[in-house]
Amino acid sequence: MMSFQDFLPSDTPKYRYKSYDECLQLFEEKYDELKCEEDPLGQAYNPYFIMDVDECSFLDCFVYSGERLLTLSWEIYDHVSQSTLLRMESSQHAVAIGAFTTIFSAWARTVPPEVENTSTRTVRGATRTKRADISWAPKNMPRGLSHKWPTFVGEVAWSEPRSKLIADMKFWLNDPGSCVNAAITISVLRGRILIEKWETSGNQTPSPSQALEICRNPKHGFPQVSGNLSINFADVFLRNPDPEKGEEDFILTETDMHEMADQVWSFQYDS
Structure with a gap:
């Protein structure tokens, strides 16, 4: 079965979910990176990262939390690997x-x-x-x-x-x-x-x-x-x-x- 790493750059970061607050802090840091590193004329910045997270925590944090920075970031949740693909939208x-x-x-x-x-x-x-x-x-x-x-x-x-x-x-x-x-x-x-x-x-x-x-x-x-x-x-x-x-x-x-x-x-x- 295809994993996220099969279609993303080899250097795509991967994290493990620990808590809502730490996750929100990580996203704020990633958003700052996007503003600093993104080339307006090209694709120099990889906006993706992977997070290992159980389904319950995924739903609470990314689907139902009401925090737009989080609810708009997730793209795919894999129920087999219990991980989600996240994207900082440009x-x-x-x-x-x-x-x-x-x-x-x-x-x-x-x-x-x-x-x-x-x-x-x-x-x-x-x-x-x-x-x-x-x-x-x-x-x-x-x-x-x-x-x-x-x-x-x-x-x-x-x-x-x-x-x-x-x-x-x-x-x-x-x-x-x-x-x-x-x-x-x-x-x-x-x-x-x-x-x-x-x-x-x-x-x-x-x-x-x-x-x-x-x-x-x-x-x-x-x-x-x-x-x-x-x-x-x-x-x-x-x-x-x-x-x-x-x-x-x-x-x-x-x-x-x-x-x-x-x-x-x-x-x-x-x-």
């Missing part, structure tokens, strides 16, 4: 999430009130508990499908390795109880933003099936935006669209990419 990461969510919301909410933003929802899989950076689901799931699982998810990568994205997609698309039909990743790289749609067949490792990319300074003769990306209406709403009501698939446009890039790059390069 501003660039948050801006990318917000930019895409605004674009997707404009499409999803053309059919009110059928689907909702579920990005704060905790999802328990076969061996891990996780939440997505971006997630949407019908307000009323059909009988037989868990209301805990979203139908659409997105993960944003600012400084994590490619192997981390693949592990995330395996959880969302391959878990036995998953209801996820569409999954994307948004990679904020040096001078470009890459959005990929992932798919899987059976229990195979997911791989990108569509991609859309915008380059800040493309080479002469090359377009600034290239590729295509769409999400089927039925994959999110769990029903077919009604064209007479203007219901249609989500298509990420060149204009959308420019709007998202403007927000991310204005922060990334003007910091």
Whole structure:
């Protein structure tokens, strides 16, 4: 079974949970490191660290404590190893999430009130508990499908390795109880933003099936935006669209990419 160390840098710090107060102090120190060490133009800082913690303490400290620095930090809890993957979220990461969510919301909410933003929802899989950076689901799931699982998810990568994205997609698309039909990743790289749609067949490792990319300074003769990306209406709403009501698939446009890039790059390069 894959461990956190399998998809993170070898120097990723690891700690053991001792108490709520010590954990909060550690996070305050990590946040100061992030502000001092993060390169606004690159990925010099590894925002991840691992903490060994029993499930009861994990829930008390990171899920139900009400302390935003802690409740927003956890990404995955592994029930087998009894450890959690924690992340100090950068501003660039948050801006990318917000930019895409605004674009997707404009499409999803053309059919009110059928689907909702579920990005704060905790999802328990076969061996891990996780939440997505971006997630949407019908307000009323059909009988037989868990209301805990979203139908659409997105993960944003600012400084994590490619192997981390693949592990995330395996959880969302391959878990036995998953209801996820569409999954994307948004990679904020040096001078470009890459959005990929992932798919899987059976229990195979997911791989990108569509991609859309915008380059800040493309080479002469090359377009600034290239590729295509769409999400089927039925994959999110769990029903077919009604064209007479203007219901249609989500298509990420060149204009959308420019709007998202403007927000991310204005922060990334003007910091």
